[in-house]
Amino acid sequence: MEGLNIPLNHILLIASLLFVIGMLGLMIRRNIIFILMSLEVMLNSAALAFVAAGAHWGQPDGQIVFMLILSIAAAEVAVGLSLVLQVQRRFRSLDMDSLDWMRG
Amino acid sequence: MLEIILFYIAATVALVSTILAMTRANAIHALIYLIVSLLAVAVIFYLIGAPFVAALEIVIYAGAIMVLFVFVIMMLNLGAKGDAREKTWMRPSVWVGPALLTIVLFAELLYVISSAEGPVSTGVVGAKQVGLSLFGPYVLAVEIASMLLLAGLVGSFHLGRRYLDRAPSSELGHQQEGE
Numbered sequence: 001m002e003g004l005n006i007p008l009n010h011i012l013l014i015a016s017l018l019f020v021i022g023m024l025g026l027m028i029r030r031n032i033i034f035i036l037m038s039l040e041v042m043l044n045s046a047a048l049a050f051v052a053a054g055a056h057w058g059q060p061d062g063q064i065v066f067m068l069i070l071s072i073a074a075a076e077v078a079v080g081l082s083l084v085l086q087v088q089r090r091f092r093s094l095d096m097d098s099l100d101w102m103r104g
Numbered sequence: 105m106l107e108i109i110l111f112y113i114a115a116t117v118a119l120v121s122t123i124l125a126m127t128r129a130n131a132i133h134a135l136i137y138l139i140v141s142l143l144a145v146a147v148i149f150y151l152i153g154a155p156f157v158a159a160l161e162i163v164i165y166a167g168a169i170m171v172l173f174v175f176v177i178m179m180l181n182l183g184a185k186g187d188a189r190e191k192t193w194m195r196p197s198v199w200v201g202p203a204l205l206t207i208v209l210f211a212e213l214l215y216v217i218s219s220a221e222g223p224v225s226t227g228v229v230g231a232k233q234v235g236l237s238l239f240g241p242y243v244l245a246v247e248i249a250s251m252l253l254l255a256g257l258v259g260s261f262h263l264g265r266r267y268l269d270r271a272p273s274s275e276l277g278h279q280q281e282g283e
Contacts, residue, residue: 005105005107005223006107006151006152007221007222008222008223008224009220010115011152011224012217012220014118014148016210016214017210018119018122018141019213020206020210020213021122021123021126023206023209024126024202025125025126027202027205028126028198028202028203031131033131033180034126037125037138038126040165041122041125041138044141044145048148051149052224054154054229055152055153055154055224055225055229056224056225058225059237060229060233060234060237061242063154063156063157063234064237064238064245066154066157066160068245068248068249070164071249071252071253072252073165073169074164074169074253074256075255077169077173078172078256078257078259079256079259079260081172081176082259082260082264085179085263085264086263095193
């Protein structure tokens with residue numbers, strides 16, 4: 001299980017495909033929950049690229065960046081989901097377009 | 105040879121489940137597909153010689169962060185009305201333009217990464233090496249991550265507490281009946 005036979009560019013291809021799918025989801029969905037899920041997919045694919053690059057050089061640095069990305073994702077999701085609760089309470093909708101005015 | 109077959113199976117599962125997650129109308133269904141995708145990525149991490157990260161991916165991503173999503177979706181109580189509204193938002197006129205633009209960006213990315221060569225890894229980088237490096241040269245990053253998590257904790261507590269204070273149980277019950 002050392003990954004000796006897996007080519008590096010295939011795993012980078014998987015990571016970039018996941019990133020592109022996440023970005024597409026971010027652009028086409030209007031529900032805030034789905035936008036947060038797309039952000040998770042994008043962060044996860046970036047983490048996959050980091051871990052693959054770290055494994056390629058045999059260094060633990062990629063895995064450390066993975067942990068930083070993990071904590072960023074956790075903090076972002078916690079704040080984002082509590083904002084989702086606020087939006088649902090005030091506007092009775094999860095549509096991003098209901099937030100297009102700036103007066104509090 | 106077995107590991108390369110397992111890698112392609114896991115990669116296919118990850119891609120298919122992510123695409124399904126991004127196109128579902130029901131939020132819980134999308135979340136389950138997203139969890140499958142994260143588990144497949146954890147398998148990829150294990151195969152490229154990062155078993156500690158594979159465990160973290162399952163425990164924290166698929167375990168903790170996705171459970172947060174589940175709790176919030178349950179609190180929002182979207183129901184069948186939400187599904188119908190989601191379906192009306194997903195017309196082809198909405199997604200064709202962004203899809204073309206992302207395909208262009210993906211082609212550029214493909215051109216850039218095609219120069220990467222060689223195997224993905226030459227050995228397992230285990231938890232011991234990661235821990236030594238994490239609390240050696242990267243200890244400042246650990247502190248920054250802890251401050252970030254504290255900020256996330258305080259921020260989500262502040263935002264969520266007002267939700268609980270101003271919406272008494274009677275109003276919540278009324279809202280559930282209304283939907």
